[in-house]
Amino acid sequence: MRRTIISFIVISSQDPQDQPQAAVAELPPPTQGQSPPVLIDPRALTSCRHRVHLDAAHPAAVASVPEDVGVQQRREAARAHREAMRQRLMDADGLRWVVVDPAAPARERAAATLAACADGADRIWGAVLPLEFDTGRRGRAELLVRDAERGGYFPVIVVNHKVTDPGSGAVTSGLDAWEPAVDETRKVRAQLRDQFRLAQLYRMLERRGHASPAMLGGAIGYGGECILVHDLAAVMDQYDERFADRIAVARGELATVPSQIGECRSCPWWDACKAELTQARDVSLVASGSRADVLRAAGVDTIDALAAWDGPAPEDWQGNGFADSVVIARAWLAGVPLARRHETVTVQRADVEVDVDMESYQEHGAYLWGTLLTEGGVTEPYRPFVTWDPLPTRDEARSFAEFWNWLTGTLEATLAQGKTFAAYCYSRAAEDKWLLDSATRFAGMPGIPTVKQVRTFIDGPHWVDIYQAVGEQFVCPNGKGLKKIAPVAGFNWRDAEAGGEASMSWYREAVGYDGQPNLDQRERLFVYNEDDVRATKVLREWMTERAEAEIPLASEL
Known part of the structure; x- marks a missing residue:
């Protein structure tokens, strides 16, 4: 293992004598009697304008809203990813590191960051920049990288989403040394939120005289294999315009009104906004x-x-x-939930039908493949293929191989008997992703198909996406999600809390990420997965048997 030369400057509230007071250059806080200053972080730049206004106008109301379970899980996953990357990055040889104490008050962390910049540290982890009460900016970077050629620092963020895709043309740098170069194996995955966050950090560094004149920033994404290098000059005008708009909204200088967008699904203000929109x-x-x-x-x-x-x-x-x-x-x-596009509703059916639904945990893997086989009007018991070893685990290969060989074995046996076969899922993107990903990650292990074999199956006539069939047959006023459409066909989930976000929490408990494994949560996941495959079955049968009589034609509305 390489020996790394690391210099730690850890500033904490327990050691005030270590604080480099001379480096502190805080902008003055507001004077007594004034309203609290409005500060926004980069998240507001890609958020709903009306939400920015409401959050700023009613901070106490926002603070009292319990954090969504899914948000908690994503936050914890992001924290774990950042910590893993910190350990990996600090394995670099010969660099002088500053690690700012995350437990210290924000003002002391900002002082430590400025002191490290002034001292010329090579890398600063956990950087916090001083609040800008006049401009309204606040921001922090997982990492500041010193520009050894020109001076100043590049802001680098660590995020728990993908920042590149296979391809070419992205500019990347290795993790151990800042050496941007065109990467012939990766292309940029557009993430405006990352670029705006880096742009805000750059403006804050620039104000303190610590920004590299190169106007570059970096993002380390899920997988942590490289640093994606962004040319911030290309986005700075757009950032400045967006920031000016959002800070004016937050300060009440620009009026906003509600309007439904995708973000509304997870917004604490949605009930109030929906009522206002419905009335109008x-x-x-x-x-x-x-x-x-x-x-x-x-x-x-x-x-x-x-x-x-x-x-x-x-x-x-x-x-x-x-x-x-x-x-x-x-x-x-x-007041109708669906409208037929055509006189006749059609959906692919077969002599032997298998419904499939997969459960995954973040980007760590697919732990459960649930199936339901129906032949001649008789449905066999629900059959799951599962691993309860906490993901990531090599045992995932075993459960996936068992699922794949059972599915393709059933297909081959059915065709050998001269019968027709179809396997169904609802919205195939997730299943396709994990079929291909599993074949790639576990290539060569017992029972694992090749990527070509998987591709042949998912591109063939026996893999049917009921989500696609619903879109082809109906106009859907309330959306095409399974939990929106299946109740129209008469299906309801046994667990009132069933859903993708909730299942993530159940899984953590089921495998014991945070303690002892909870067997009750394993059973809950089986019930949830079984209901998903049964919902798909009920939906296609309803489309065949009753939809024409129950759903009006779009042309008749």
């Missing part, structure tokens, strides 16, 4: 996001106006789907 019959309830903006620009502010539209799509409408938006508006007014 706002068009964003049926055409959310940028489509609502296009419609408003065309004079369509309400669902009623969209439902009455007669003619081609507005000039600025992006892509297809305008006709569906009109139908969705009419369905909303009529």
Whole structure:
């Protein structure tokens, strides 16, 4: 193992005598009697403008909202990833490190960061920059990397999502030395939130005289194999414009109104916003996001106006789907959950049918493949293929191989008998990802198919996505998620808390990440997974047998 030369400067509230007072250059806080200053971090730059206003206007209300379980899990996963990367990065040879104490008060961490910059440390971990009460900026970087050629520092963030994809053209650097170069094996995965965060950190470093003139920043993503290098000059104008808008919103200088976007699903203010939008019959309830903006620009502010539209799509409408938006508006007014596109509802059926649903945990692997086999009107008991060894684990290869060989063995035996076969999932992207990923990660192990074999199956006629079939047959005013559509067919989940976010928490308990394994949570996951495969079965049978009689035609609304 290489010996690393590391210099620690740890500033904490327990050791005030160690604080380098001369390096402190805090901007003055507001004077007595003034309202608290408004500060925003980079998350606000890609957040809903109305949410930024509400969060700033009612901070106590936001603070009292319990944190969502899924958010807690993502936060914990991000923390674990950052810690793993810290340990990995500090294995670099010959670098002088400063590690700022994460338990110290923010003011002391900011002082430690500035002192380390002034001292010319090679790497600063846990950097916190002084609050800017006048501009409204606040920010922190997992890592500051010294620009050995020009002076100053590059901000580097550690994030728990992918920042590159296979391809070419990205500029990357190795972890041990800052050496940006074009990477012929990776392409950039667009992450505007990362670029804005780096841009804000750059502006804060720039103000203190510690920014590299090269205007570069870096992001270490999930997997932690390299640093993706961003040219911040390319995004700085957009950042400055966005920051000016959001800080004005947060300070109450610009008015905002609610409008439904994707973020609303996880927003604590959504119930209040939805009530306001419903009362106004706002068009964003049926055409959310940028489509609502296009419609408003065309004079369509309400669902009623969209439902009455007669003619081609507005000039600025992006892509297809305008006709569906009109139908969705009419369905909303009529109070119907679905509308048929065609006189006849069709869905692929077979002599032998297998429903499949997979459960994964973050990016660590797929621990459960649940199946349900039906032949001749008779459904066999639910059959799971599972590993309860905490992910990541090599035992995942064993459970995946058992699933794959049972599925393809059933397919081959069915075709050998001259019968038809179909395996069904709902929204195949996740299943396809883990089928291919498992074949790649466990290549050569017993029972593991090749990537080519997996690709042949998922691209073939026997792998059927019911989500795609629903989209082809129906206009869906409330969305096409399984938990939105299956109840229309009469199916309900046994567990009222069933859902992807909740299952992540159940899994942690089931395998004992935070203590002893909880066998009750394992059973809960089996029930949840079984209900998902049964919901898919009920849905396709309903499409075949009853949907035509129960769902109105879109043309009749």
